[in-house]
Amino acid sequence: MDKLELVFKVERDTxxxxxxxxxxxxxxxxxxxxxxxQWALRKLTGGDLPERLRVTVTVDK
Structure with missing residues (x-):
């Protein structure tokens, strides 16, 4: 296994x-x-706050 792909859904906002x-x-x-x-999410999406995220975890060798 060289990477993990995880999906996250929004739980709440502060x-x-x-x-x-x-x-x-x-x-x-x-x-x-x-x-x-939230500022980082808006920067990635052009202003919207996404309901779901996909995160990829890898290890540097």
């Missing part, structure tokens, strides 16, 4: 942060909860 929860998979959560600054 003043400056959006909280995402990892969607269920075959086993226990790998990351669980993910917090992302």
């Amino acid at each position: 003043k400056n942060t959006r909280r995402y929860q990892e969607e269920a998979s075959d086993g226990p959560p790998i990351i669980g909860t993910l917090y992302v600054q």
Whole structure:
């Protein structure tokens, strides 16, 4: 296995942060909860706050 791809769905918003929860998979959560600054999400999307994120985890060798 050279990478993990995880999908997160929005759980709630705070003043400056959006909280995402990892969607269920075959086993226990790998990351669980993910917090992302809203300004960074708006920069990536051109202004919108996405309902879902896909995160890829790799290891540098």
